[in-house]
Amino acid sequence: MPAACETRQPSRRPATLLAALLLAAPLLGASCAWGQAPAPLAERLAEIREINRFVPEKALPMLQAIEPEARAGSVQDKVELLAHLCLAHYYLGKFDQALAVCDELVRLGRLEKNNAAVAKGLLHQAYVKYAQNELALSHTLIWEAERLAGTTNDVELRMRAGISSAEAYAEDGNFPRALEGMQAIVTWTRKHGDKVHLVIALNSMAKLYVTMRGYDKGFEALDEAMALAAKTVSPGRLALLKATEYRLAVGTGQMTRALQAQLDELALQRELGAHSAVPYSLVNLADCYLKMHDHRRALAYGLQAFEAARALGNENLVATARVNIGQAYLAGGRVAEGKRSFEQGLAIYEKLGSKPELQAVLAEYGNALERAGDHAGAVHAYHRERALSNELFEKRRQKAMLELQEKYDADRKQRQIELLQRENQVKSVEIDNRRLQQRVWWLLAVVFALASVVVGLLYRKVRHANAQLYRKNLELKQQSVRDPLTGLYNRRHFQEFMRNYESADQRADQRGAGVSGDEMVSALFLLDVDHFKHINDTWGHGAGDEVLIKLADSLREILRETDMIVRWGGEEFLAFLPALPKSSLDEVARRLLNGIADTHIVFQGTRLSANVSIGFAPFPLGPGGEPLSWERAVNLVDMALYMAKGHGRNRAYGVCGFANFGRTSMEEIEQNLEQAWRAGFVEMSIVTGGYPELRASA
CATH class of the missing domain: 1.10.287 (Helix Hairpins)
Structure with a gap:
């Protein structure tokens, strides 16, 4: 699960509106009792507005009940109705209906030359597109809505558009611009908004600091928001602040505080009847208990989350709950049940087409299987994750x-x-x-x-x-022919090189004797960064890119100028070394392990270092004097790499040759290299690194 114990489904919801008692439904009909006339339409819409933010399943039928009256009313009444209907459908995951209402709102605003209506429609469209993983379009809509909102006197709209704009810059990785925008909107809200508006802005500021890992400043903003919220009567807004407290506590390792904040949020949601929000809290609780190694409670909350998500009809949440249940089962030793639950969750992610999400879950799956002792299953999961990683990289x-x-x-x-x-x-x-x-x-x-x-x-x-x-x-x-990030050769160039590599005369020259009669060979080394996902999750993708750049520089220093170094895909590097003594392969592997572990990496004031696992073999390679194609040789080196992964990482496994080949075949060896090695059909060399796997220091 992500470091902040959050659900996987994107969930940027708009800032809350004016303060009101959330369960205000009785007020809508109270004025009709005893023969009194109903309250004005604008008042009833305002009362529904806050209910819609926290309990959309109750707000939607209320909006539908007054829809004919609102459509027959003033332009402003119609604008408010459409805006609330769009949000209600969005909150309940009905994205097609939400977009249809938003389109109607934008058309109405342009027809009436009402910039506020157009801005609201664009902003709500952006929220839906974000939930559908269309980030670029979502950001474009937000920035256009912000421009139009700035031409109006609607305090709440301008505040909400400014917050969403800052969040969009943060999602693009432009944190200086995001922080500048968020600070500006907080300052503007202090001057022009009321206490409720300031609570909303401060809460958004705290969440941005969570993303930027500025936890001290995040707690400062949250404390001020809590103090202001205590002066309002809004359990729903308190639940939102508890959610932010939960994220800050997890980010600073205060798991007991995080757990209590999440439990408080769940209690408030149930008190309000906010059934559409409860599954998210249940998933977060299951994830937190997993991090606290309380697998019994993690399983209990995971099962509750699964049932609630299924009742809600949210497939993404169902998949997340399935993964949490699978982790709890695997951690508790129930391997078959854990794998079955994990696979059910993976099937849903595949159906939804969320490939980055699927890649992250596959990495979690491999780690969980490895901890459970199912090394074969872990290697299979790593293969699936790496294939998907290569696809996304391409x-x-x-x-x-x-x-x-x-x-x-x-x-x-x-x-x-x-x-x-x-x-x-x-x-x-x-x-x-x-x-x-x-x-x-x-x-x-x-x-x-x-x-x-x-x-x-x-x-x-x-x-x-x-x-x-x-x-x-x-x-x-x-x-x-170059990788744009590291400057190394790319996979396509290496493939073209190997198709034209060495005439028969050149290979004959290469097999001459080296120092003291040692056979001269070429060699293939395949390197994979250990726990690279942990680096990305902990310090961000910028840190991951910096690690790859520094490791590429180290490979250039460790290897010779005549050696070809390739960015093979994702966090993998391939090195092709021509003309070196066969007996020196182990020493090259040892230099690579130790040299990379000593690589100096600094990202945003934090010093990082990483290890690699390596698979290697001489080239050409093959039994009985019949060399394998370079593709099959790379595949054997890849299998040796995953043996290094499965046997503890920070080490190198090398395929040196073959024995007793009359009792087996190359196809059987390629099916299961480790089994062939243990049966005595493959000669392997093992080199271990001498440094810890991952370190970071300020």
Whole structure:
């Protein structure tokens, strides 16, 4: 589970509105009792508004009951109705209905030239698109809504749009801009808003500090919000503050405080009848108990969360509950039940198409199986996670190449436009010259000289532009074979290299004797960063990128200039070493393990270091003098790498050769390398590293 014990489903909900008693439903009908006239429509909408924020399942039928009256009322009444209907559908996970109502709200606002209505519609559309994992579109909608909200006098709308804008910058990784925006909206709210508005803004500030791991400042903002909230009567808003306290406590390792905050939030939700929010708290409680190694309670809350999520019809929450139940079973020794529950959760994530989420769950699955002693299952889970990681990595690489190509095409079009403009200028000059020739013959020589100078300058500029285009083409070709993050060769370049690698004469030369008659070989080394997901989860993806960059630099220092180093995918590196003594492979592995462990990595004031697991083998490799293809050799090295993972990490397993080959086959060895090794059919070398697996210091 994520470090902050939060549910996996994206859940940016809008800031709460004006303070009111949440269970205000009786007020809606009280004015009709004893023959009294109903309250004005605007008052009833205001009363429903706060109920909608915390108990949407109760608010939706109330809104539907007054919908005919509101649609027949004023433009403002219709705007408020549509805004609340959109949010109610969104809160209940009915995204198609929510988007349809939001579209109607935007059309109404544009028809009436009402910027506040358009801003509300765009903002609510952004929340839905965020929940559907369309982050780029969500951010675009938020920033347009913020621009329109700034033209209105609606305090609450401007505050809510400003908070969402800061959150969008944080999701893009632009934390300085996010913090600047959040501080500005808190300052603005102090001046223009009331106590409830300030509670909302301070709570959002505290949550941003959680994301930035600025926990001290987060607690300061939360304490001020708690003090202000105590002066209002709103159990729902207190529940939101308890949720933020829970995240801050988990982030600072105060698990007892986190647990109490989550229990308080759950009690408030049940008191309010906020059934749509209860499953999230149950999932968080199960996750927290897992982190506290209380597997019995984790299982109990996981089962409750599963039932509540299934009743709510939220498949993402059902999948999360299944994973928590599986972890509890595995930790309690019930391996078969744990695997079954995990697989059920994974099946839902696959159906939903959430591949980043599926990758994270597969990594958790592998770790849980490894702790439960099911090493074969763990290796299988790691294989699935790595295959998905490679797929996502390739998509990101293709996206980067497309962006680079688009930039290149745009530059080329701009150059063409400039050339056309210059050509037009030349034509204008020629026309002017002809007119001058007809009128002033004695200036003909001067005009021709001037035209020649202009054409010469243009010719030089065209040559300069062509030279720049040639350099850009060279850069593009170089970037197509390099990994954009580390500068190492990419997988495609290595595959093309190996298809053309070494003629028969070159291989014969390579097999000559080295020092003291030692056989000369090439070698393949496949390295995988240990616990790389933990680095990303703990310090963020920026830290993960910094680790990969520094490890790439270390590999260049440790290996020779003639060795090919490849970013194989995700956190994996492949090194191809030509022409070295076969007896030196173990020493190379030892240098790699220790050299990488000594790599100095600093990210945002924190010193990090990481280890790798390695699989290696000489190349060419094969039994009976029949070498395997390079693809099969890499596959064997990959299996050796996962043996190193499964046997404790921070070590290297090398395939040295084969024995008793008459009793087995290459296909059987490739099916299960470890079993073949233990049966005596494969000769392996094991090199262990001498440093701890992961360290960090301020």
